[in-house]
Amino acid sequence: MTYAAATLIGRKQSQSGTGFQPARVAAKKPGIGSAVISYLLDHPYAIYAFARRFWPIVVIRGWAFISRYEDVIEVLKRQDVFAVPFGPKIELLNGGPNFLLGMADGADYRALHELVANTFPTSDNRAIVGPIAAEEAEALVMSSRGRIDAIEDLVTRVPTRICERYYGVAVPNETRFAHITIAMSTFMFGDPSNDPTVRDEAVKAGAELRPIIDAAIAGARAAPAGSDTIAARLVSAKGADGAPVPDETIRAILIGMITGFVPTNTMAGGHMLEMLLRRPDMMRATQAAARADDDELLKRCLWEAFRFLPLNPGPFRECAEDAIVAQGTRRAKRIPKGTKMLVSTHSAMFDPRRIERPKAFDPGRASHNNLTLGSGIHWCIGAPLAEAQIVQTLKPLLLQRNLRRAAGQAGRLALDGPFPAHLVVEFDPA
Numbered sequence: 001m002t003y004a005a006a007t008l009i010g011r012k013q014s015q016s017g018t019g020f021q022p023a024r025v026a027a028k029k030p031g032i033g034s035a036v037i038s039y040l041l042d043h044p045y046a047i048y049a050f051a052r053r054f055w056p057i058v059v060i061r062g063w064a065f066i067s068r069y070e071d072v073i074e075v076l077k078r079q080d081v082f083a084v085p086f087g088p089k090i091e092l093l094n095g096g097p098n099f100l101l102g103m104a105d106g107a108d109y110r111a112l113h114e115l116v117a118n119t120f121p122t123s124d125n126r127a128i129v130g131p132i133a134a135e136e137a138e139a140l141v142m143s144s145r146g147r148i149d150a151i152e153d154l155v156t157r158v159p160t161r162i163c164e165r166y167y168g169v170a171v172p173n174e175t176r177f178a179h180i181t182i183a184m185s186t187f188m189f190g191d192p193s194n195d196p197t198v199r200d201e202a203v204k205a206g207a208e209l210r211p212i213i214d215a216a217i218a219g220a221r222a223a224p225a226g227s228d229t230i231a232a233r234l235v236s237a238k239g240a241d242g243a244p245v246p247d248e249t250i251r252a253i254l255i256g257m258i259t260g261f262v263p264t265n266t267m268a269g270g271h272m273l274e275m276l277l278r279r280p281d282m283m284r285a286t287q288a289a290a291r292a293d294d295d296e297l298l299k300r301c302l303w304e305a306f307r308f309l310p311l312n313p314g315p316f317r318e319c320a321e322d323a324i325v326a327q328g329t330r331r332a333k334r335i336p337k338g339t340k341m342l343v344s345t346h347s348a349m350f351d352p353r354r355i356e357r358p359k360a361f362d363p364g365r366a367s368h369n370n371l372t373l374g375s376g377i378h379w380c381i382g383a384p385l386a387e388a389q390i391v392q393t394l395k396p397l398l399l400q401r402n403l404r405r406a407a408g409q410a411g412r413l414a415l416d417g418p419f420p421a422h423l424v425v426e427f428d429p430a
């Protein structure tokens with residue numbers, strides 16, 4: 001099926017109510033699991049501190065909550081026992097093979113990891129991703145003339161354009177594309193209650209994204225030699241066996257590196273900005289770094305703000321066999337096979353047993369203090385890309401004078417499921 005035909009079908013399905021409808025997900029009231037998670041993220045300190053001190057390994061009704069730094073690191077390291085539960089959902093939406101965050105360690109995982117790392121070399125971030133982000137963000141901020149929806153029209157828009165310009169994926173409708181990827185990410189990584197509406201919409205979103213990706217692969221095969229997009233690199237790459245990479249693997253990589261990108265960077269960039277607007281001390285330090293044109297310090301400021309309001313309380317895992325956490329200590333606890341686990345990297349980042357002055361805003365912190373990008377084998381492979389894109393996207397906004405929330409509801413962070421959707425800010429145009 002051609003891309004145009006697929007888009008037409010998607011549009012018709014959507015008009016007739018059978019296609020992906022972002023409003024159904026956005027309008028959904030959060031299930032109890034999701035409600036607890038949002039509450040934790042916004043009111044973290046007392047609950048985390050209580051858990052770490054009095055009940056560091058909670059096991060209750062098929063769920064475990066891990067809150068101390070060393071136990072969080074232990075669980076994320078023991079990936080054979082405390083396994084990633086995302087594989088079946090990833091395969092469903094890929095319509096094919098699994099991708100990294102759904103896989104256990106092993107030869108297949110390592111070969112795929114290497115292929116992805118070679119296709120997205122870190123040198124690209126300074127040479128390609130950063131400059132595209134800077135150019136797009138600068139144009140968006142400047143054309144806003146002092147009032148911009150910093151999420152939809154900046155923080156989400158820039159990664160979407162990078163999917164076009166760097167990945168080589170033609171995006172028919174930027175806003176809808178972002179909603180599709182957000183619906184898929186919500187289902188795969190942020191839906192502990194397995195809500196049927198979230199699943200239904202994610203399946204439809206996947207059905208709309210796959211032809212877009214297939215068209216990018218076909219376009220890359222037909223492109224003249226020398227075109228250098230991610231899609232072009234993948235169609236000429238060789239797998240570990242020396243054979244060309246099958247189309248369904250290329251599709252899984254592109255879908256994985258898009259659904260890991262647009263939604264995640266929307267949430268990260270949105271949470272960073274929200275935190276800066278909440279805390280004038282953080283805003284002052286971060287704007288000073290932007291004005292000094294010190295990108296390394298700016299990155300540190302943004303990621304330190306993000307430590308306070310990360311993606312989520314922590315990643316999910318599922319216990320593959322009966323196992324003990326914190327063996328040999330007084331808090332050691334047996335986790336029964338099948339237990340779902342919330343491994344709270346957010347709590348760990350505020351554990352005073354391991355983190356010095358955890359509540360202080362300190363951009364100079366050692367890197368092990370910041371677990372926002374995970375820990376262990378599944379540590380974020382997109383981290384350097386995320387850093388380049390987010391720093392260069394927020395920088396032109398942070399350079400503006402008198403940056404502030406818009407008055408009223410518009411200036412408050414509005415969500416689409418767990419993801420930031422809108423936040424209007426204003427500044428004094430030069």
Ligand code: HEM
Nearest residue numbers: 100101257260261264268315372373374378380381382386
């Ligand atoms: C600031 C933005 C980002 C944050 C905070 C973030 C966070 C994370 C975290 C916490 C994990 C580990 C999840 C777990 O252990 O369950 C992870 C893994 C991953 N991330 Fe990111 N991420 C970001 C951006 C990106 C980008 C831009 C991409 C792709 C371009 C990406 C692709 C991935 C992939 C593929 C994995 C799985 C790696 C593996 O299993 O080996 N992420 N990310």
